[in-house]
Amino acid sequence: MFWVLLLLPAWAVADTACTRLCLAAVRAAAVDPGPAATAGDGGRGPAPVPLTLYETAFLSGGPRRVADVTLVSMARQRRLLLARTGWATVVDPHGRDDMERSVIGAIGPRGQSRIAPVRAAAATADPVRGLADRLVRAGLAVPDGHAGTTIADAVRQVRFAAAAVAGLGAAALLLPVPPDVPRHLIALWFALPLVLALGCLAMARFEVHPYARWASPAGQRLLEALSRGTDGAGDDRAYLTSVAVRGIRAVGEPDLRAAFAHREHGHRAGGEREY
Known part of the structure; x- marks a missing residue:
């Protein structure tokens, strides 16, 4: 069952990329002073310092x-x-x-x-x-010098993971399989990590878009x-x-x-x- 050998890296790349995206979002939230610090806290906090x-x-x-x-x-x-x-x-x-x-x-x-x-x-x-x-x-x-840790970098990795999973799934469907293994079942197994990656991208776009590099x-x-x-x-x-x-x-x-x-x-x- 050669398709299983392709399924394992598909899950690995999707899980790793999505985990990195979640960690990047957590780190960004940890250093974020929140809207109150930059918007004056609804008129109760200090006014934001204008950018030069x-x-x-x-x-x-x-x-x-x-x-x-x-x-x-x-x-x-x-x-x-x-x-x-x-x-x-x-x-x-x-x-x-x-x-x-x-x-x-x-x-x-x-x-x-x-x-x-x-x-x-x-x-x-x-x-x-x-x-x-x-x-x-x-x-x-x-902070610079931390490759792959920003949200923008993590989103790019998840996009790459989604494309990789789709490519591995297509390759698996082209391989010969035993007669008792339906091809739609193989497609379903590869669809799961693909849904995971696409779901993370959708949530990232809704929660943290735009993805700023700096x-x-x-x-x-x-x-x-x-x-x-x-x-x-x-x-x-x-x-x-x-x-x-x-x-x-x-x-x-x-x-x-x-x-x-x-x-x-x-x-x-x-x-x-x-x-």
């Missing part, structure tokens, strides 16, 4: 998003020139905060560099690491409140906040978008590692 632009960028897209927002902000203030060819040129060498100074330092003493390595270097600089540490201590960001549940609530608060606003702060939340696709200037379109090609060509 860099904090918003990190919680929405991680270290690379912080670098992107810094570059866009400096370019809009004409203190940094981002050419359509994918090069960054320093116009004002005096950064106004640590993030800007890290970008200028990444460009180098010549004052000109390709955007891709600048973005990569700025994303791994000390100011971004310090920002990440502060957000983690505040319970707004997910923000904790408390951080996600602040991001949602920020998005509602900036709807319809048209000033420069709202523009940069939109870039922080949505990324480079929120940039409206064609020349600026063209400059960032070269970043991934240049990054791969240089052989640098993604942060």
Whole structure:
């Protein structure tokens, strides 16, 4: 009965992935201060601390998003020139905060560099690491360096498990089986771990969606409140906040978008590692 040899790994992969998802949800709930801490406890608790632009960028897209927002902000203030060819040129060498100074330092003493390595270097600089540490201590960001422990990672594993179970089930149905074993019974045995995986995905989508890579549940609530608060606003702060939340696709200037379109090609060509 070769199909049993396929059923065992199907159950193992589904059970392992679903267990990891449950543990990730429990850990997220353990560090979550709850809606009261981020929404003012119905008017009885302290008001939530507003997110800065860099904090918003990190919680929405991680270290690379912080670098992107810094570059866009400096370019809009004409203190940094981002050419359509994918090069960054320093116009004002005096950064106004640590993030800007890290970008200028990444460009180098010549004052000109390709955007891709600048973005990569700025994303791994000390100011971004310090920002990440502060957000983690505040319970707004997910600690990094724990592969497979975040809800987003666990959901991806459950999706993979569901696909694996379906594939193993299809392979089992193609194998020769004894005459006294009906194929619909084999399909039923494989349907059980598949239902387990799909059920976990359904509950995760209902309970903890969206699955953020960087923000904790408390951080996600602040991001949602920020998005509602900036709807319809048209000033420069709202523009940069939109870039922080949505990324480079929120940039409206064609020349600026063209400059960032070269970043991934240049990054791969240089052989640098993604942060």
